[in-house]
Amino acid sequence: LKIDQSFIRNALNNPDDASIARTIVRLGHSLNLKVIAEGVETKEHESFLIEEECDEVQGFRYSRPIPSDQFKKFAESYNGQLSSFDNQ
Numbered sequence: 001l002k003i004d005q006s007f008i009r010n011a012l013n014n015p016d017d018a019s020i021a022r023t024i025v026r027l028g029h030s031l032n033l034k035v036i037a038e039g040v041e042t043k044e045h046e047s048f049l050i051e052e053e054c055d056e057v058q059g060f061r062y063s064r065p066i067p068s069d070q071f072k073k074f075a076e077s078y079n080g081q082l083s084s085f086d087n088q
Contacts, residue, residue: 001028005039005059012044025052046082061085 003024010017021037028035037049040059049057062085066074078084 001031001033001035003035003037003054005037008037008039008045008049008059009041011048018048021049021054022052025049025054028055029053043086 001024003021007017007021007024011021012018025035034055036056036058037045037054038058040046040049040057040061042061045059046057046061063074
């Protein structure tokens with residue numbers, strides 16, 4: 001189950017969007033689904049979603065789109081820690 005980026009983008013400033021994101025995570029888990037949030041652009045977005053127990057995240061915090069010839073290098077440089085993206 002995917003949470004649209006429009007809810008994540010404003011979840012830190014808009015209580016309604018935060019509530020919607022929380023509800024989607026809980027709904028997905030109650031149905032035994034994995035939940036992924038798109039539009040994660042900051043460490044704060046990531047922290048909010050970790051706290052809410054979202055299963056997966058994606059967004060510019062981790063990488064802008066890159067050409068396929070650069071993807072192998074990007075993937076090999078990932079050390080398995082979300083903190084590796086703190087300096088990007």
